[in-house]
Every structure is written in C-alpha cells, then in structure tokens.
Amino acid sequence: MRGVLVAVMLVVGLTGCAGQAQTGSRQDHAVARARAAMDEAWAEPYASSAPGAFAAASQALEVAESLARTQPGSQAAADAIYIAERMAERARLEARCAAAREALDAARVQHAQAARSLEEAQSRLPRAIGALDIPGDGAPASATVPGESHVPGWRTGTAWPTDVKERATVADLPEED
Amino acid sequence: MWTYLSRLERCLTLVGLSALLGGCASLGGGALPEMGRARTALRAAEEAGASAEPAAQMYVALAQEHLERASGRLAVGDRAGAVGLARRAELDAEVALLAARETGLRDAVHRTLDDTGQISDEAAKINEVARRRAGR
Incomplete structure (x- = not known):
C-alpha cells in the first residue's frame, strides 16, 4: 500500500514538473520571439525616429526576460513577454510610420x-x-x-x-x- | 420604514449598502484604469479604420478578445488577471492603429506619386505642343 502511494505521489510530482517544464519551454520560445521582434524593429531604417517607443520596448523586453528567469511559467511572465513582443512591434511600426511620413513629405514636394x-x-x-x-x-x-x-x-x-x-x-x- | 429602524440598524444598513456599492463598482469595467485605456485604444484603432485594414485586423480581433477575457476575469474577482489582459488588449489596439496608419500613409505616398507622374506627363505634353508651335 505504501509503495502504491509513493508511486502515485511520484507520478503526480513528475507530471507537475513536466507541465512546468513545458510551460517554461513555451515561454522561452515566446521570449525568443519577442527578442526577434525587437531586433527586427531596430533594423528599421527610421528606428531613431521613434526613441520613446524603442526605449519602452527595450525596457519591456528586459522585464520580460527577468520575469521569465525568476518566475518561469507564471502568468506575470507570460503577460510581460506578450507585452514586450507587442511593444517591439509598436516600435517597428512607429519607425515605419516615420519613414512613410517622410516619403509623403517628399512626394508632396515633388507634386508641388x-x-x-x-x-x-x-x-x-x-x-x-x-x-x-x-x-x-x-x-x-x-x-x-x-x-x-x-x-x-x-x-x-x-x-x-x-x-x-x-x-x-x-x-x-x-x-x- | 426608515423611521422604525433604530440608530444601530440604520448605521448597519448604511454600512451594508456602502459595501454593496463598493463591491459592485469593483466588479465593473470602469474600476480598472487599464480596461478604460484599452477600450480607448481600441476605439481609436477602429476609428482609424483598422478593422477594415488586413494588416491590422488580427490585432483588432486580439484586442477585442483580450478585453472580453479581462471583463470575465474581473467578473470573478481576478483583478491581477484582468489587468494583464487589459494591458495586452491596449497594446494590441495600439499596434492595430499603427498598422492602419502606416498603410494609410503608404497609400497616400503612392497616390501622390501617381498624380505627380500624370501632372508631369501633361506638363511635358503641353511643353511639346508649345515647342512645336513656336518652331513653326
């Protein structure tokens, strides 16, 4: 009887650990995706035109990486990672909008x-x-x-x-x- | 009926009512500033035409979904969960707005350049007519 109980406890423990490891792995993947989004944003030619958005995105990525390390698998880490990725996308789009605005200004000069x-x-x-x-x-x-x-x-x-x-x-x- | 209650009963009734109102307010969406901000951001994205813009549609849908889920979490008293989802919704909406804005700007650039090309062509044609006539 004792052996069965120990076995059941072991199975439960291992299942829990496996689930946690899987969540952690998923979050690692999400952090990598957020980092890639940030790199993509920095590669925009007009990245320097949106310093506020880039600073916020970099800070959000640091927070996400930190939470993924200290609280892996937590909801707070998942939210932080999601927010970091979206902030990176927002920074990239701000840079693209700045480029488009400049292109529009140039086009208007040509039109005039x-x-x-x-x-x-x-x-x-x-x-x-x-x-x-x-x-x-x-x-x-x-x-x-x-x-x-x-x-x-x-x-x-x-x-x-x-x-x-x-x-x-x-x-x-x-x-x- | 109020007059028939003792002073203690009146106090207790008032305290109970206040607690009830406070509880209801905390369950409402307006209690979380994050949800208010998310709704404002989503409205701005929709007004900018993000719902009709393929590049932004996905983000609008995500923002709506996260806002709905945030309301659900708030309804069961999970404020932390609601805040996280509301922040997600706000950023989804901001990305949707920027995606729609970028597409609009690019379209404007193309339209302006197309029109410029037509105007230049016409100016060249008129100049050519003038040149030919002056040469005769």
Whole structure:
C-alpha cells in the first residue's frame, strides 16, 4: 500500500514538473520571439525616429526576460513577454510610420513642383498660340495648327483643364518620335 | 420604514449598502484604469479604420478578445488577471492603429506619386505642343 502511494505521489510530482517544464519551454520560445521582434524593429531604417517607443520596448523586453528567469511559467511572465513582443512591434511600426511620413513629405514636394511646371506650361501655351495669330478672343480655335489636328482647339486664355481625364483628351499627343 | 429602524440598524444598513456599492463598482469595467485605456485604444484603432485594414485586423480581433477575457476575469474577482489582459488588449489596439496608419500613409505616398507622374506627363505634353508651335 505504501509503495502504491509513493508511486502515485511520484507520478503526480513528475507530471507537475513536466507541465512546468513545458510551460517554461513555451515561454522561452515566446521570449525568443519577442527578442526577434525587437531586433527586427531596430533594423528599421527610421528606428531613431521613434526613441520613446524603442526605449519602452527595450525596457519591456528586459522585464520580460527577468520575469521569465525568476518566475518561469507564471502568468506575470507570460503577460510581460506578450507585452514586450507587442511593444517591439509598436516600435517597428512607429519607425515605419516615420519613414512613410517622410516619403509623403517628399512626394508632396515633388507634386508641388510638378504642379508649378504644369502651370508654367499652361501659361506658355496661349502665348505660343498668340504668336501664330490664332483667334484668341474666346472663339473656339478648332484645328488651329495645320498638321496637328490631333490637338483639339481650345479658347485662348482659358485655364488648362484641371481634371486629369479632361486634360488627357485635350492634350492627347503621340509619343516623341 | 426608515423611521422604525433604530440608530444601530440604520448605521448597519448604511454600512451594508456602502459595501454593496463598493463591491459592485469593483466588479465593473470602469474600476480598472487599464480596461478604460484599452477600450480607448481600441476605439481609436477602429476609428482609424483598422478593422477594415488586413494588416491590422488580427490585432483588432486580439484586442477585442483580450478585453472580453479581462471583463470575465474581473467578473470573478481576478483583478491581477484582468489587468494583464487589459494591458495586452491596449497594446494590441495600439499596434492595430499603427498598422492602419502606416498603410494609410503608404497609400497616400503612392497616390501622390501617381498624380505627380500624370501632372508631369501633361506638363511635358503641353511643353511639346508649345515647342512645336513656336518652331513653326
């Protein structure tokens, strides 16, 4: 009877240890994943643009690693590891947002330059028509230039259409030959 | 009925009611600031369109799930468990918000560059017309 009791206690003890070891192993894996997420975040070109998020993520990872060592398998460790991984992702996304914001600023500058170029081009075009003595008093100037019937006429002095599709119909030029 | 109670009974009734109200308040979601913050973060993510953004949808779902679980833990009096889950939910929601924001910014960059390309093409076409006409 005593032997059976000892055996049962041993089995229970071993099962408990095995369960704990499995949880610990799962947490080790989770810590490794959080570390990898942090490394990935640091690899972002704009990582330095989000110092607050990176500092918080690094601190959270330290706490998670510490808890995984001191309280392996605990709920507190599991929460800390989860939070560390999410903070690393948050830092990575903050860096990516900073990069995207800068790209958007650069794109807007290019857009403004292109818009200015278009305005200049629009302002030059009526002068070119005027130089050719094309009616410029508001009358429609259809097929104004011989050999360029693919360019529909327009009223001199009127603004070039702002709508992209409308512009495309007005200035449907063939490619440069 | 209140007038028929003795002073001691009145005191006991008031103490009991206070305890009951305090207990109810501690069970409610508003008692945990972490849960309030998580809900605010989730609302911000949803308002930013994270629910419709594939890169953010998973995080929104996780935030909702963690918030529900946190409420469940709080209902059974497990405050520590509820705090942990609420913090998870808050970070899930923050990641969802950033994922949606990043996608929005990238889309804006592409749209701006596409439009810039069209404007440049049109400017080039107009310049070409002007050049040809001036040359004649």
